[in-house]
Structure formats: structure tokens, C-alpha cells
Amino acid sequence: MWSHIDNWLEERFKISIIKKVLGKKEVPQHSQSHWYYFGGVALFLFIVQIVTGLLLLVYYQPGIESSHPSVQYIMDKVEFGWLIRSIHSWAANLMVLVVFVHMFSAFFMKAYRAPREITWLTGFAIFICTLGLGFSGYLLPWDEISFFATKVGLEITGAAPIVGPFMADMLRGGESITGATISRFFELHVILLPAAIIGLLTLHLIMVQVHGMSKPYSYANRPKKQQKTISFFDEFLFHDIILWTMMMGVVIFIAYAFPWGLGPEADTFAPAPEGIKPEWYFMFMFQILKFLPAHIGPFEGEIFGILMFGVGALLWALVPFWEPINKTTSKLATAFGIFAVILIVSMTTWGYIESPEGSLVEGELGATGVSVAKQDGSALFKQNCSACHTIGGGALAGPDLKGVTDKDQEWLTQFILDPSGSAMPVIPGVDKQNVQAILDYIEIESDPEKAAAAAEEEKLAATQSTKALAVLEVKPFSDEEIENGRKLFTGVRPLANGGPSCMTCHSIRQTEEAISGGHLGNDLTHVYKKLGERKGLEGWLASLPNATMQPIYQAQSLEAVEITALIAFFEDTTRRIEAGELPKPTGLPESAKFILFGLGGMALVLVFLAMVYHGRLRGVRKPLVYGNNHESDEGEQ
Amino acid sequence: MSRRSILKALAALLSAFWTVIIVFPIFRYLQRPKDDAPQISEVEVGPESDILPGSSKTFKYGKKPGLLIRDDKGELHAFEAVCSHLACTVQHRPKKGDIYCACHSGVYDLAGGNVSGPPPKPLTPLKVAVNENGLVVVSKA
Ligand code: FES
Secondary structure (H helix, E strand, O other): OHHHHHHHHHHHHOHHHHHHHHHHOEEEOOOOHHHHHHHHHHHHHHHHHHHHHHHHHHHOOOOOOOHHHHHHHHHHOOOOHHHHHHHHHHHHHHHHHHHHHHHHHHHHOOOOOOOOHHHHHHHHHHHHHHHHHHHHHHHOOOEHHHHHHHHHHHHHHHHOOOHHHHHHHHHHOOOOOOHHHHHHHHHHHHHHHHHHHHHHHHHHHHHHHHHOOOOOHHHHOOOHHHOOEEEHHHHHHHHHHHHHHHHHHHHHHHHHHOOOOOOOEOOOOOOOOOOOOOOHHHHHHHHHHHHOOOEEOOEEHHHHHHHHHHHHHHHHHOHHHHOOOOOOOOHHHHHHHHHHHHHHHHHHHHHHHOOOOOOOOOOOOOOOOOOOOHHHHHHHHHHHOOOOOOOOOOOOOOOOOOOHHHOOHHHHHHHHHOOOOOOOOOOOOOOHHHHHHHHHHHHHHHOHHHHHHHHHHHHHHHHHHOOOOOOOOOOOOOHHHHHHHHHHHHOOOOOOOOOOOHHHOOEEOOOOOOEOOOOOOOEOOOHHHHOOHHHHHHHHHHHOOOOOHHHHHOOOOOOHHHHHHHHHHHHHHHHHHHOOOOOOOOOOOHHHHHHHHHHHHHHHHHHHHHHHHHHHHHHHHHHHHHOOOOOOOOOOO | OOHHHHHHHHHHHHHHHHHHHHHHHHHHHHOOOOOOOOOOOEEEEEEHHHOOOOOEEEEEEOOEEEEEEEOOOOOEEEEEOEOOOOOOEOEEEOOOOEEEEOOOOEEEOOOOOEEEOOOOOOOOEEEEEEOOOOEEEEEEO
């Protein structure tokens, strides 16, 4: 039967011809031949990217509302989702690294020389596309860091002379980064750039077949007999496969051991967080730009820098055309290459050594806030803080703030502007002046004398924004209240004032089967403890002060009964957890064990395979392959 | 055993490992995570007095559309508004006094029985009750 199939295939595809060509193909063997493998590894990583990318596309939803939650969903809910995303991110970085190495090795081995100019040029174009993939992919999870990195990157693009502003606007889809930017980057990342790479790669590979592997001069100038080679089919390919397998193992291992994280969702109005830096492969450019003086000759420093990058890249790409043609090595091009390597390595290192905050993003905190009228502070406090804090009235969900202004003011301001990492939400639309007003208000209120003086005025303002809260006695909730809370949470019973039910955005592990709602909001299993039990929750639910919820529930606030019922429900959840009625959240997913087991098994087989194969080399081919190969190859570079 | 056959066997083993290592996670990944939303057991549709004889109301019954109808005799009926033919959402036609599926012109009577057209079965009925607050509560029949 096999021969039938063989014949059928042979008639259609002429496999024997391909076999013959491949069988004849030889790979030069010399002291630098290990560099030949990097191209194959880059190709392999590109395939990994395509496969994992296609998988991510199954769940990823580009859009300002959906990008971040959908990535979160992939990582939290989809089995192996965390791994696949982590592989995609890690393999992306490795691919950039390997493409760099491949390109530089080709440069130093002068593999670009005639007749291989097209191979070199397509390779260079692939390199640019790879960087583009990295840049565009970085934005897609729409987390804080990616947002600001993209912002800065586009700002620099925009500073380039003549084409800059046009290109930046084109990429951004307007003047600032919005949902339109996500769409554009998404298209670039999943369609245009991959398609371009596939096209270029095809040409690149055809060219490699047409011209064969390039030989360094020192090798090509040897007498024919001393030009050792190995066969492409099977030896080189075998090495390739072993290498690819190992590479896959490495990628999976890194992805498993250092899972790629996801930052908090980008907030286009929030100040830039600390530690914003570009991806490592752009670092040297940023560092150089930073380091340039404000003016160089007639140019602005930055524009001059960008111009220089352009000229440098052009020289690099066109090296086969300007390099002095002779049959020896060209010192000029080599010197250029060495200069580039030194520049890139040193600038990158420097960039990382310097304070991690970097100064890429100019602090836009502006002038210190002018003290705003006291009433403003009072109103702001009522609106945003009083749900969880009192001044001298004891702790609610948050601590009592009496006297808090004795602390470092700057720290406080920073914390209120960006309380990430604590349970406190960001105050919607807050700026430095608001914060100052709030702090002034707290300071006055904390001081009994001043407070008394202000009390008069206070009385007037006090009436307007206080909300009648459900009075909670310290007695257990009835089953009916708990059940009512459950219904409200899941939406079986709609909220009286028409807000969306909790489950639209939140999940909770309340029964054996988790109630799995939306993923926009946090899991609420532990909310009871986190927000300060009955009293704290009451305040919270009465005003729902976080940035996403406030605009929704301001006009559709919860009724007192509803608040009580929800508190009852949350309290009951906590009781159940403490009584051990609920299953503990599981730790590492089963999938992780599977990966470890697989990696272990694979490593074992690989070791065996290598041992046996090497045994074969020694036995059969030793004289051929290792015959007198240990003579010194004089430096090719 | 010759080297060659050992080599072949190992290569086969390696490929098998790889296939499992790669295919299994992908297979699991592609299965949409189990949707562990609670099974909706009952839904409060609204005040009973809102639904006049000959009128109807659509509502969400879990992830499916539901249809609540009061016939001319004043009796309440509730169904999953999913056509038994090819699952289009059906509609109440007050003028004709029937339930109609526009996809292939299927017709049901107000009790959910299939009358004409392609539908092979009646609509899936739901239980209707009125609770102490005067709200219509629909639950699984
Ligand atoms: S789906 Fe309703 S008639 Fe075909």
C-alpha cells in the first residue's frame, strides 16, 4: 500500500526531484558555521508566534473596552491560556534577539556580498518587520505600561522630520492613543506585518537555495579538498531539529517559570506609572536620544538623533553596494559593524543601569496645586472619600483619616492619585489640585479648633449629599435576606433603580460551582473582609465609588434593602469559606504539572537521541566528518 | 538491535512526545471554559397587572429568550421563545392570536402547540406563578 501512495505522490509532486536537490545540498563546515543555525531558529520562533498568535486570536477582542479584559480572561479562565500567552510574549522577545544575532552574524561573515544582495535586503526588511511586530503587539493587552510605552514610541516617531507627524498620526488614528489605535495596531500585528514577513521570507529562503550558504573568504580560498561540508539532508537538518526541539523546550520552560504578567488596565488620563521603559530592543535608541544635547548645529537634538538613525539604518541595509569590492575582508564594513555593536550594547546597558524610572516621560504633574476653596475639599471628600473614611469618626472600609495629613504630603498626594496595590479605587478624574483640596479639608477637620470654626459652614453643605443608609443592627441576617442578596447579585431579581446586576462584571465563589460572571470587575469572594465588613461595605455599596462603577450607579443607586441584602450575601459567603463549606481556590493548575512532566520526558529522549546519533557519527562517519577538522580556521572576520 | 533502529525508535518517541505536548494543550485551550454561571431556576418577569389579556412580554430566561403571554381567557402561559424547528426566536402575534416563527413560517397556538409549518414539536413550556408581591415568577416546568 505504501508504494501506491508513494507513486501517487511522486506523480503529482515529483518528490524525487526535490529529494535529489536536497540530497546534493551541502553546508560548509568551518569554525564559524554554528552561526548558520540562527536563521533556522528565527524561522522556528516565527512559526511558534504564528501558532500561538492564532490561538490567542480565538479569545482576544481588540477594543478599548475589551482588550484588557479579554487578555485577563485568557490568562485566568482558559485552560493553558496563561501558558500560551506567556509563550507568545517570550518567544517574541527571543525571536527579536535571534533575528538580531542572525543579521549581525551575516553582516560580519559578509554573507551579503554579490550575488546575495537580495538575500541581505529581504533579511533586513524582515528585521524591520520583526521590530514592528514587537512594537505593535506590545500595545494590544492595553495595560498601563504598554499604553505609555506606545505613547512615547509614537511621540518619537512623530518627531522625525517630514514623514514623522504623518506616520505617527497614521498609526495612532488621530492625535492621541484611543480605541482607533488598538484597531490599527491590531491589523498591523495580525495581518499586515505577518503577511509581509511571510512574503519576504519566501524570497529570502528561495535566494538561500539558489545561491547556497555563503562561504567566508578564508574558507572559499582553501583548496577544494579542504573545504569540508556536511550534508543538508540529513545532518544539518538533524541538527536543526534537535536545536528547534531544545528551543521549544527553553521557550516553554521560561514561559512556565516566568509567566508573562499583565499590568492594570490602561487609563488614558492617569499619570504615567514609574518604571516606564521601552522594550529592551528599543532601549539603545531611547538612550541615545536622551543623551543628545538639545541642539546640534541647525537641528534640534532629537531630530538630529532620528536623522542619524535613519542614515545609519540605510548604510547598514545598503552595505553590499558601498563596501569596497575586493576579495579580502573589508575593514571598513567590519569597523562599521563593530561600531554598531558597541553602540547598541553600551547604550542598552547604560539605559538599564540608569534609574529604572527613566525620564522618558516628562513628569506632567505641573505646578503645585493652588489651595482651592475649602468647600471644594469638603464636597470632594463627601463625594469620593466618605463612603470608606471618616475624619475622627472611626474606621469604615478605610482607616480613620484624622491627622493623616501629618504624614509626608507628597507621598499622600501620590498615593491618592495612584492607589494601585491597595484596596482604594482611583478617584475618577482626580488631579493634583483636587487632592490638595481634599488634604486641606482633612487637615482642618482633624484640628478640633479649626473644625469648630468650620462647623457652621459645614452644616449648610452637609445636608445635600448625605445618603440615607440602611441601618444595620448587629444581628444575624435572615436566610431570606441572604437569598435576596444572591438573587440581586445574579440578576434573577433586577435592581430596583435599573443598574446592571453585580454578575455582569463580577464573579464570586459562593457555592461549589463558582458563580462566574463578567471579568471586568474583581472576584468578590473576599470582598466582605476586604472592604471592612458590614459597616465598610455599607458605605461602599451606597456610593460605589470606583471609576468604572460610579458613572453607572450614580443615577441608579442601590436601595437600602438591596444594600442590606447584598451585605448579607457577602457575609454569608465569608461565613461559608470560614466554615470550610467552600472548596479552596486551587493553586497551580493541573496544566502546569503536565508541562513539567512533558519537558522532563522530552529532555530525556533528547539526551538519548543525541547519544545514539553521536555514536553513529563516530562509528560510520568519523573519518569523514572529524577527519582532520581540528586544524585552526584562521579568523574569518 | 542496530543503531539505526534505535535511532528511529527514539525519533518516533520524540515525535510522539511532541505531538502530545503540543496538541493536548491546544485542544484544551480551544474548548471554551466551562461556563459556570448558576442555572437560572426562576425569573421575576414583572407585575402581573401589567400583562393584559391578549398581550405578551418577552424576557430573559437565563441565556435564552422567554415569552410570557396572557390569552383572552386571562390565563398566563410562558415558554422558551425558541422555535422547535431550527431555534429561531418566535414572536407573539396579538392580531392573529398565535405565536409565529418568521424563519420558516412556523405557527404555534397560544398554549405553545405546533399548529402549522415546519416545527415538529410544541414550544418548551415554563411554569408560571404569581408571588406574594404580585410579581409573575417564571420557572422551569
Ligand atoms: S426555525 Fe422556526 S420555523 Fe424554522
